[in-house]
Structures are given as C-alpha cells and as structure tokens.
Amino acid sequence: MSTPQLSPGLPSRVGVLGGGRMGAGIAHAFLINGADVLVIERDEPSAEAARERVESAAAKSIERGAVDSSLDQLLSRLAVGVDYDAFKDRQLVVEAVPEDWDLKVTALRGIEERLADDAYLASNTSSLSVNGLAGELKRPENFLGLHFFNPVPASTLIEVVLGKQTSPGLAAAAKGWVEALGKTAVVVNDAPGFASSRLGVAIALEAMRMVEEGVASAEDIDAAMVLGYKHPTGPLKTTDIVGLDVRLGIAEYLHSTLGERFAPPQILKDKVARGELGRKAGKGFFDWPS
Numbered sequence: 526m527s528t529p530q531l532s533p534g535l536p537s538r539v540g541v542l543g544g545g546r547m548g549a550g551i552a553h554a555f556l557i558n559g560a561d562v563l564v565i566e567r568d569e570p571s572a573e574a575a576r577e578r579v580e581s582a583a584a585k586s587i588e589r590g591a592v593d594s595s596l597d598q599l600l601s602r603l604a605v606g607v608d609y610d611a612f613k614d615r616q617l618v619v620e621a622v623p624e625d626w627d628l629k630v631t632a633l634r635g636i637e638e639r640l641a642d643d644a645y646l647a648s649n650t651s652s653l654s655v656n657g658l659a660g661e662l663k664r665p666e667n668f669l670g671l672h673f674f675n676p677v678p679a680s681t682l683i684e685v686v687l688g689k690q691t692s693p694g695l696a697a698a699a700k701g702w703v704e705a706l707g708k709t710a711v712v713v714n715d716a717p718g719f720a721s722s723r724l725g726v727a728i729a730l731e732a733m734r735m736v737e738e739g740v741a742s743a744e745d746i747d748a749a750m751v752l753g754y755k756h757p758t759g760p761l762k763t764t765d766i767v768g769l770d771v772r773l774g775i776a777e778y779l780h781s782t783l784g785e786r787f788a789p790p791q792i793l794k795d796k797v798a799r800g801e802l803g804r805k806a807g808k809g810f811f812d813w814p815s
C-alpha cells in the first residue's frame with residue numbers, strides 16, 4: 526500500500542480551524558487527497574475529540590476501499606493542536622468554527638496574522654456575508670468562502686463563494702482545489718443564502734405555504750418533487766432532517782436581507798413554538814418514531 530499522492534492542484538500544507546463536524550470532514554477530505562493537514566482546536570479536550578473524528582473518518586475510507594493506504598501512513602500527515610502559531614507554514618487555512626460573527630472575525634484575524642502574505646484563507650460559513658468577513662481582514666483578496674456540505678465525505682458539492690475583493694487567481698485556484706478533492710464546485714458571488722440555501726429554502730417555504738393552504742398533504746407535496754422532479758428527498762422531509770428551527774433561522778435571515786418572499790410561514794413558526802423541530806424531536810411535518 527502506498528500513501529496517496531498529492532492530487533494535482535491541491536496545496537500541500539493545509540490548516541483547518543475547528544475540528545467539529547465540518548472541520549473534521551474538511552480535514553479528512555484534504556488528508557485522503559494527499560495533503561499534509563493541521564487541525565487547530567480551542568482546547569486540548571476538543572483537539573483530542575477532533576483527532577478522533579478525523580481518524581475514524583480516515584479508517585472508514587480505508588475500510589471501504591476509497592483510499593489505498595495504511596491508516597498509519599495516512600495519519601502520519603495529520604497534526605492536531607491548540608496553538609494558532611502552528612498555522613504559519615500553511616498555504617491554505619479553512620476556518621470551521623461555529624456560526625457566530627464575533628467568533629469567526631476573531632478566529633479569521635488570528636489566523637491571518639500568522640499566515641504568509643501569499644497564503645489563502647477560507648471560511649466554511651453557511652450563512653454569514655463573505656464580503657462582510659473580508660472587510661474585517663487585512664488581505665481580503667486572499668479570502669473567500671468554501672461552503673462544504675454535510676456530511677463532507679458523502680457530499681460532492683462545494684460552493685466557492687467569491688467576495689468582491691477575492692483575487693481572480695484565488696478564484697481559479699479554489700476551483701482547482703475542489704476538483705482535486707473529487708468534488709464539484711458551484712461558483713457564487715457572495716449573496717445571502719449563497720445558491721444552495723436560498724433555493725432550497727425558497728422551495729421549502731412554498732411547500733409549507735401549500736400545506737397551510739390545504740393544497741395537498743405533506744406526503745403528496747414531497748412525492749410531487751421526488752417523482753416529478755427527481756429530487757432525492759422532498760422539501761418538507763428535508764426540512765424535518767435539517768431541523769425546523771434551523772430552517773426558521775435561515776428564513777428569518779433571508780427575509781431580512783432579500784425581502785418578503787422569504788417571510789417564514791405561520792405553520793413553521795407555530796411548529797417551532799410547539800417544539801415540533803423535525804427528526805431530532807420525533808415530529809415535524811412528518812412523524813419520526815425513535
């Protein structure tokens with residue numbers, strides 16, 4: 526068995542800030558494509574948990590034959606720590622800390638001040654403004670959004686979110702990274718909800734209004750999209766899986782930025798108020814017996 530060669534176009538030294546659900550998945554994606562990966566966490570217990578997440582994902586990739594390498598060889602290119610200074614030799618760092626503006630700004634500034642001037646910085650934010658975050662940085666031309674999807678190993682889409690100041694060189698390089706990771710890039714100029722959340726939520730909100738108006742049952746509305754449009758999952762079942770509270774939060778944000786067409790329907794607000802949050806609560810638009 527040989528360790529995977531670095532996929533052409535991929536930076537050889539990559540950093541990830543925050544090794545939670547997404548960060549561990551992002552670290553794993555770069556690792557199995559040959560990069561040397563450094564994950565930085567907020568404290569030692571979180572760093573240990575992050576290491577376990579990446580190791581477990583790496584072991585699963587080897588088990589299912591997706592990577593031709595021994596686990597030891599693969600993990601020899603993984604480092605996990607708590608010191609931001611270790612980012613200083615990284616060519617690219619992807620930030621994946623929780624979705625909180627102040628936390629992200631502090632984290633991104635902390636990374637940027639350690640990086641070489643020609644190194645790149647990306648955020649995995651799913652909703653914050655890439656232009657807004659760029660405005661908090663000294664080198665906005667070296668910054669963009671890389672919106673990975675959950676779960677990272679099973680998802681083939683990455684939204685490459687370009688800020689107004691993102692350099693053309695970085696935009697082109699990022700498309701190459703996505704390809705080198707074996708995924709497909711959708712390039713979006715920064716706008717609320719990017720492409721995926723905006724369209725996904727638009728369809729889901731209309732489906733909810735149709736339930737509210739008694740147009741059809743939740744089952745039949747979902748079946749129309751699954752059978753008629755080949756969506757793998759209907760918009761209401763997807764909402765149950767994502768969480769009604771999460772979708773309400775996104776709808777409120779899009780309502781405030783894009784206008785009335787994203788106003789959350791009353792049925793969504795009522796269900797959230799009643800604790801019918803979807804799969805995690807056992808009930809949403811559908812019942813989810815445990």
Ligand SMILES: NC(=O)c1ccc[n+]([C@@H]2O[C@H](COP(=O)([O-])OP(=O)(O)OC[C@H]3O[C@@H](n4cnc5c(N)ncnc54)[C@H](O)[C@@H]3O)[C@@H](O)[C@H]2O)c1
Pocket residue numbers: 542543544545546547548565566567571575621622623624625628632649650651652672673674675
């Ligand atoms: N979960 C999803 O479905 C999903 C999908 C796409 C994008 N995102 C985005 O990815 C980002 C991370 O989400 P997640 O679901 O992985 O969250 P998570 O809570 O699973 O992981 C966040 C990690 O960041 C660490 N962290 C917190 N503060 C830190 C700091 N100051 N320095 C270093 N590490 C720190 C935490 O210990 C944790 O391990 C968010 O911006 C989220 O919006 C999430």
